[in-house]
Amino acid sequence: xxxxxxxxxxxPVTSIINKLDPRVKLCGVVVxxxxxxxxxxxxxxxxxIAALAVLIYLSKVPLKHIMKxxxxxxxLVIIAIFFNLFFSDGDxxxxxxxxxxxxxxxxxxxxxxxxLVCVIVGSSMLTYTTTPTNLTAGLEKVMQxxxxxxxxxxxxxxxxxxxxxxxxxxxxxINKIIKAQLARGADFDSGGIIVKAKGMIPIMIPLxxxxxxxxxxxxxxxxxxxxxGGEGRTKMYPLRYHKRDTVGYIVLLLFLLASIGLRILMQQxxxxxxx
Amino acid sequence: MxxxxxxxxxxxxxxxxxxxxxxxxVNLEIGGNSLTAIIGSTGSGKSTLxxxxxxxxxxxxxxxxxxxxxxxxxxxxxxxxxKKIRDLRCRVGLVFQYPEYQLFDETVLKDVCYGPKNQGxxxxxxxxKARKALEEVHMPEKSILKSPFDLSGGQxxxxxxxxxxxxxxxxxxxxxxxxxxxxxxxxxxxxLLKRYQREKETTVILVSxxxxxxxxxxxxxxxxxxSKVILDGPTHEVFSHREELEAIxxxxxxxxxxxxSLGIKDAITVQEAxxxxxxxxxxx
Numbered sequence: 001x002x003x004x005x006x007x008x009x010x011x012p013v014t015s016i017i018n019k020l021d022p023r024v025k026l027c028g029v030v031v032x033x034x035x036x037x038x039x040x041x042x043x044x045x046x047x048x049i050a051a052l053a054v055l056i057y058l059s060k061v062p063l064k065h066i067m068k069x070x071x072x073x074x075x076l077v078i079i080a081i082f083f084n085l086f087f088s089d090g091d092x093x094x095x096x097x098x099x100x101x102x103x104x105x106x107x108x109x110x111x112x113x114x115x116l117v118c119v120i121v122g123s124s125m126l127t128y129t130t131t132p133t134n135l136t137a138g139l140e141k142v143m144q145x146x147x148x149x150x151x152x153x154x155x156x157x158x159x160x161x162x163x164x165x166x167x168x169x170x171x172x173x174i175n176k177i178i179k180a181q182l183a184r185g186a187d188f189d190s191g192g193i194i195v196k197a198k199g200m201i202p203i204m205i206p207l208x209x210x211x212x213x214x215x216x217x218x219x220x221x222x223x224x225x226x227x228x229g230g231e232g233r234t235k236m237y238p239l240r241y242h243k244r245d246t247v248g249y250i251v252l253l254l255f256l257l258a259s260i261g262l263r264i265l266m267q268q269x270x271x272x273x274x275x
Numbered sequence: 276m277x278x279x280x281x282x283x284x285x286x287x288x289x290x291x292x293x294x295x296x297x298x299x300x301v302n303l304e305i306g307g308n309s310l311t312a313i314i315g316s317t318g319s320g321k322s323t324l325x326x327x328x329x330x331x332x333x334x335x336x337x338x339x340x341x342x343x344x345x346x347x348x349x350x351x352x353x354x355x356x357x358k359k360i361r362d363l364r365c366r367v368g369l370v371f372q373y374p375e376y377q378l379f380d381e382t383v384l385k386d387v388c389y390g391p392k393n394q395g396x397x398x399x400x401x402x403x404k405a406r407k408a409l410e411e412v413h414m415p416e417k418s419i420l421k422s423p424f425d426l427s428g429g430q431x432x433x434x435x436x437x438x439x440x441x442x443x444x445x446x447x448x449x450x451x452x453x454x455x456x457x458x459x460x461x462x463x464x465x466x467l468l469k470r471y472q473r474e475k476e477t478t479v480i481l482v483s484x485x486x487x488x489x490x491x492x493x494x495x496x497x498x499x500x501x502s503k504v505i506l507d508g509p510t511h512e513v514f515s516h517r518e519e520l521e522a523i524x525x526x527x528x529x530x531x532x533x534x535x536s537l538g539i540k541d542a543i544t545v546q547e548a549x550x551x552x553x554x555x556x557x558x559x
Contacts, residue, residue: 012292065291179331180377183369184438185393187361202389205379209424 009168011128017059018129021241022138024248025126031252032122035259036115044262045111048118051255056121061128066121073120077113084109136161137239140230154230162218170211177206276342276445276478277306278328278367283337285323297323298334299502306446308476310469312489312510315499316524321482322372324499325448328480329367330360341367365394368444372451374435378423383414383434386423390442401441408441409434412467429460436464440471446478447471453488465492490514490528490543498525514543 017025036048056063088105095101127135136157143153178188181202188199285298298320305311305328315321326332327339333347340346341363348356371377380386384405391401409419412433418426423434436452452468453461469492472479483489489496489510496513498506500523506513514520514527517535526532527543534542534551542548 176371177377179326180371180374181389182331183329183364183371184377184390185361185365185442186389187393189357202377202379206377210376 009127010131011061011065013060015058015060015129016244017055017125019244020129020248021239021245022130022134023141023239024245024252025130026138026142027249028252029123029126031256033119035256036118036122038259038263040263041266043266044259045114047258047262049114052118052122052125055125059125059129061125066124066128069124070117070120073116077116080116081109081113084112132161132164135164137235141239152230154233158230166211166214169214170207173210174203174207177203177210276366277304278446278478279304279340280327281338281340283324283327283334283339285320285327285332286335287323289335296502298327300337301504303497303504303507305480305497306478308472308478309494310472310479310481310492311495311497312493313480313482313497313499314484314486314489314525319499320502321499322450325369325450325480325482328446328448329369330363331369365390365442366444367446367448368439368442370436370439370447370449370452372454374438374452375423375428375431378431378435378438381422382420383409383423383426384419387434387438387441390438394442404441404443405437408437411440411471412437413463429456429463432456432460432464433467436467446480449479449481451482451484453483453485461488468492486514486526486528487530487544490531498523511541511543515541 032048032051035051039045039048056066085101085105086099088102088108089100090102090104092100092102130138139160140154140157143151143157146153182188186199186202188196191199280301280303283298283301284296287293287295287297301324313321313324323332327334330339330346338345338347346360346363378386380389384402387405387408388398388401391404392398396404406419414430414433414437418430423431426434432452436449439447447468449468452464456464465488468479468481471477481493493510495508496506496510497504498513498520505523506516506519514531517527517531520526530545530548531543534548537552539548539551539555542551
C-alpha cells in the first residue's frame with residue numbers, strides 16, 4: 001500500500017549527472033521549469049522533451065523506474081486533460097450537452113499534459129540523482145545570502161533533510177505495523193469507508209507513537225553531539241565547483257537561450273500548433 | 276499440523292539494482308509437538324522465512340503448504356483465496372520483533388481483544404479469550420485495565436504476545452521474543468513459551484540470537500547462513516557441529532565451549548555440564 005514510493009528517492013548509480021554539484025542541479029530545475037513555460041509551439045515542446053530524454057539517458061536512471069514514480073500523478077494529468085479538452089472555447093468541432101471540443105482545446109490539452117509530465121519528471125530527476133545529504137547541502141548554500149536578513153537557511157535545510165530521511169524510515173515502519181496487525185487477523189480490504197477508516201486506527205496510533213519516539217531519540221542524539229544550529233558549523237565535505245559544474249552552467253544557459261530563441265523565431269514561421 | 280516448504284525462494288526488489296535474495300531454495304518441514312529455534316546472523320533471511328510461514332509474504336518461487344494445503348496458488352488472488360490466507364494467519368500466529376510497538380488500544384484487555392474480534396468472535400467471547408491469554412502470560416490482574424503504554428518493558432512484551440495467544444493459534448512463531456529485555460524478562464518470556472508449548476502440545480517456532488537460550492529451550496535447531504539452511508536437526512546434534520557454527524559467526528553455548536576444553540562432549544546447558552562433571556568426579 002505505502003510501498004514503492006519512488007518519487008523523490010535517490011536512485012543509487014554513478015553517472016555524470018549524479019556527480020554534478022547540487023547547486024547546478026537546483027539551478028537546472030528552475031531553468032527547466034522556466035523553459036517548459038517559455039516554449040509555446042510544437043518545436044519548442046519537442047526540444048524540451050529531447051532535452052529531458054538526454055538528461056535521463058545521462059543520469060542512467062531506468063525509464064521504467066521513473067514511470068513507476070509517475071503512477072501517482074497520472075490522475076492529475078488526466079483531470080487536466082479532461083477539462084482542457086472538453087471545456088475550451090475556440091473553433092468548435094464537436095458538441096454534446098455541456099461538453100464541447102475545439103481545435104484550440106485539443107492542442108491546449110496536449111500541451112498541458114506534456115508540460116505537466118515534463119515538469120514532474122524534470123524536477124524528480126533532481127531527487128533521483130542527488131543524495132539527500134547533497135541536496136540539503138546545496139539548498140543551504142543557495143539560501144546562505146538570505147542569512148543577512150535573518151532567514152534561517154540552515155534550520156530549514158536541516159528540517160528538510162530530516163523530513164526526507166524519515167520518509168523511508170516511516171514507510172518501513174508503517175509496513176511493519178501493517179504486517180503485525182495483519183498477523184493478528186486485521187482486514188484492511190473489506191467494508192465501507194467508515195469501517196476502513198476505523199481499521200486504520202491500529203496502524204496510525206503505533207505509527208505516531210513511533211514517530212514521536214524517533215524524533216525525541218534523534219533530538220537527544222543530536223544534542224549529545226553538541227549540535228546547536230548552523231552557526232560556526234563546518235562540513236566534512238564542503239561543496240566545491242569542478243570543471244564539469246562550469247560546463248553544466250554553460251549548458252543550462254544555452255538551453256535557456258535556445259528555448260527563448262525557439263519561441264521568438266518560430267513566432268514568425270509557425271502559425272499552426274501555437275497557443 | 277505441519278508447515279512444509281518446498282524449494283522456496285524469496286527475492287526483494289527483483290529486477291532492480293537493489294535486488295536481494297533473502298531466502299534461497301529452502302526445503303523444510305516444521306510441525307508436531309516441538310519447540311524449534313531458527314538461528315543465524317543478521318541478514319541471513321530468518322525474518323523473511325518466518326513471514327512466509329503464515330502467508331504475509333508470498334514466495335518468489337516454490338510453495339509453502341500448511342496441513343497439506345498449498346497457501347499461495349498461481350494466478351490472481353481471488354476473494355476466496357484472500358479469505359483463506361486471513362484464516363491461515365489466525366491459525367499460524369506470528370509475533371514480530373519488538374511486538375510492543377504494535378499496541379494501540381486504550382487498555383491492555385481491549386488491545387488483546389483485537390485479534391479474537393478480527394476472527395469474528397463477539398465482544399464477550401473475545402474478552403474471555405483475552406483474559407485467558409493474559410493469564411497465560413502472567414499479567415497481573417491490576418494491570419489489564421491499564422493503558423498498555425503505562426506498563427514496563429517486559430510487561431508490554433508479554434501483553435503483545437498475549438495479543439497473538441488470544442487467537443489460539445495452532446502454530447506460534449516469534450521473531451526474537453527476548454530482544455531488548457532484561458535477564459528476568461527474558462527468562463519469564465521463554466519459560467512461558469516453553470510451558471505453553473508443553474501444555475498445548477503444539478508447535479512453537481522462535482528466532483533467537485542467544486545460543487544459551489536455544490540450547491536450554493529448543494528441541495530442534497535450524498541454522499541459516501546467507502539465505503540458505505545449512506544445519507537442521509535436534510539441538511544436541513546441531514551444536515555438535517561447532518566448527519561450522521563458528522565459521523558462520525554463531526558459535527556454541529559458552530558452557531559447551533568450556534566443558535569441551537575439559538574433554539566433556541555434548542553438554543550444552545549448565546545443568547548438563549554440572550551432571551557430567553559430577554558424574555566424572557564420582558567415577559574418579
